[in-house]
Amino acid sequence: MLEKFTKWKANLAATDLSDQAEEGQLPQHVAIIMDGNGRWAKQKGLPRIAGHREGMKTVTSTVRIASNIGIEVLTLYAFSTENWKRPKKEVDYLLRLPERFLNAELPQLIENNVQVRLMGTTEDLPSYTLSAVEKAIEDTKHNTGMILNFxxxxxxRFELVEAVKLIGKQVERGELSADMISEQHIHEQLMTSQLKDPDLLIRTSGEIRLSNFMLWQLAYSEFWFTDVLWPDFKEQDFMEAIAVYQKRKRRFGGV
Structure with a gap:
C-alpha cells in the first residue's frame, strides 16, 4: 500500500503538501460529494447533461486512483433523495449514468478486485438502473479489494428515520428497551453498518455544506473542500486532498 502511495505522491512535486504529508496515514474510507457538473456545462455553454457526462469520466479516473493507492472504501454521492426535484430530463439522464458507467467499467472493476455496493433506497429507481447495480454487486461480491459504495x-435524514423505525419495532417486540439503545446500536441500523465511518469527506465546486449526506457517519470525519468543479477534478486534486488529510491531527474530542 505504501509503495503505491509513494509513487502517486511523487507526482505531487508541484505542491509543498506532498513534502509535509506523513506516509502510512492513508484514510481508510473516503466519501465524495461530486458537485459542479451543471456549472461546468453552463460555463462552456453546454446543456447540464453534458456536465454529467463529463463527470462520469471523473468517476472512472477517481475510482482507479483510489483503488491504486490503497483506499479501502470509496463512497460516491451519486443521486440524492432531493435530486428528484430536478427537471425530469436531467433526472432521467442521471439515473442512466450508473448503467452506462457499470456497463463500461465492470470488467475493469472485476479485474482490479473492486467490490461494488449500494447505499440508498431502491424505491422509485427505474428497472434499468437497479438491474445494472444489482448485476455489478453480484458479479463483484467476492472481490476483496476496494469497496466502491454508491x-x-x-x-x-431518510436513513436516520428508517433506523429509528427499526429500533422502534425492536422495542415493540420486546427485543430491546429504551435504556439499551446506544450509539453502536444506532450504527447497526444504518445503511453503512458494515463500513467504517468516513475518515475524509471531499466536496467539489466550492460549496461548503453536507447536503443531507451521511450526517451521522461524518461526525468526526476530516473535511476538504475545493473550488474545482467535479468534471475538472483530476488526480492532482485527489492526491492533494489525501496529503492535506495526512497533515491533520485527529483527536476525536481528546487532546
Whole structure:
C-alpha cells in the first residue's frame, strides 16, 4: 500500500503538501460529494447533461486512483433523495449514468478486485438502473479489494428515520428497551453498518455544506473542500486532498 502511495505522491512535486504529508496515514474510507457538473456545462455553454457526462469520466479516473493507492472504501454521492426535484430530463439522464458507467467499467472493476455496493433506497429507481447495480454487486461480491459504495437515491435524514423505525419495532417486540439503545446500536441500523465511518469527506465546486449526506457517519470525519468543479477534478486534486488529510491531527474530542 505504501509503495503505491509513494509513487502517486511523487507526482505531487508541484505542491509543498506532498513534502509535509506523513506516509502510512492513508484514510481508510473516503466519501465524495461530486458537485459542479451543471456549472461546468453552463460555463462552456453546454446543456447540464453534458456536465454529467463529463463527470462520469471523473468517476472512472477517481475510482482507479483510489483503488491504486490503497483506499479501502470509496463512497460516491451519486443521486440524492432531493435530486428528484430536478427537471425530469436531467433526472432521467442521471439515473442512466450508473448503467452506462457499470456497463463500461465492470470488467475493469472485476479485474482490479473492486467490490461494488449500494447505499440508498431502491424505491422509485427505474428497472434499468437497479438491474445494472444489482448485476455489478453480484458479479463483484467476492472481490476483496476496494469497496466502491454508491450512494444512490440516498438521503441521510431518510436513513436516520428508517433506523429509528427499526429500533422502534425492536422495542415493540420486546427485543430491546429504551435504556439499551446506544450509539453502536444506532450504527447497526444504518445503511453503512458494515463500513467504517468516513475518515475524509471531499466536496467539489466550492460549496461548503453536507447536503443531507451521511450526517451521522461524518461526525468526526476530516473535511476538504475545493473550488474545482467535479468534471475538472483530476488526480492532482485527489492526491492533494489525501496529503492535506495526512497533515491533520485527529483527536476525536481528546487532546
Amino acid at each position: 450512494a444512490l437515491n440516498y438521503g441521510s
